[in-house]
Amino acid sequence: MQTPLSWLAGRYSLGPRSVRRAALTSVVAAIAIVVTGGIVRVTGSGLGCPEWPTCTGSTLAPTAEMGLHGVIEFGNRLLTGVLCAFVGWVIIAARLQRTPVPAVLRGAWAQFWVVVLNAVVGGVTVWMRLSPYIVAAHFLAAMLLLTAAVITWHHARHVEEADGAGPPPAALPPSCRTASVALLAVNALLLVVGTLATGSGPHAGDSSDVPRMPLDWALVTTVHGLLAAAVVGIAGFLLYALPRDGFAGARRTTVFFLAAVVAQGAVGLVQSLTGLPAPAVTLHLLGSALVWTGALQVHLALTASASRQPSAADGAGTPSRHPSTTSVH
DSSP states (O other), X not given: OOOHHHHHHTTOOBOHHHHHHHHHHHXXXXXXXXXXXXXXXXXXXXXXXXXXXXXXXXXXXXXXXXXXXXXXXXXXXXXHHHHHHHHHXXXXXXXXXXXXXXXXXXXHHXXXXXXXXXXXXXXXXXXXXXXXXXXXXXXXXXXXXXXXXXXXXXXXXXXXXXXXXXXXXXXOOHHHXXXXXXXXXXXXXXXXHHHHHHHHSTTSSSSTTSOOOSSOHHHHHHHHHHHHHHHHHHHXXXXXXXXXXXXXXXXXXXXXXXXXXXXXXXHHHHHHHTTOOHHHHHHHHHHHHHHHHHHHHHHHHHHHHHHTSOXXXXXXXXXXXXXXXXXXX
């Protein structure tokens, strides 16, 4: 059965650069949704619109009586619509490629369904009156969206760069493969523990009336800091162990990642010592999105480089030409 997209694909086609730009835009939008969600929380606007999907029982938009809190919360809801438009752009651009790449199209559709999931979790957050557990799930759903967007962007970049790939790199040491997986795993745990620190601390929701998780905030924050230190250690080892020949891109990505983690740690330390001021909390949320993006980029860069190594199937000295089928392991 012919669909509107298949009908359109039969008449028009787009170059690889179009899907790369669309995918990058969706990454930026996913990071923006994390930051604006943080702004809603630290400004006490989580219940600025007390109902969902409408703002009140009778109006879609906030009323004048709701003030700035209603505007902030409703603005965050509108951003979800903008995000849907960007994801739709990725789907269309991926479908209209002269040589379609299934990994890009799958990633684009995965983003669409995660946006739907995030919207539903956001609605449940309102219905549950900002339960810190649901707030944490809402943040993690936003990071899941960012994950899908970054992976899609990685595949889209390789659609454009595949023809310009250089000679196969040197063999990737097994320790580097293990370290890149560990980097992702510890970063994921860092995000989860970060939500526990938020849920048990002063900024778990709208105000002091919002219940907190029954955890020792100082202990959770200490564990969070230790995990961040572990991330720095793993990334430092990876940078040391990576071969210089054939892995320049992966080494450069790792250096940028290390810089982002150190900066994020500095912001986290400052916010803890200064009573969690709202600007620092918002900046820390932005940093968490950038650090997670960096961890994914490091792993994907290594996976892409390793996929170009010669194998028995490809023949000695012949690079594998399927970087677009790599995925996070």
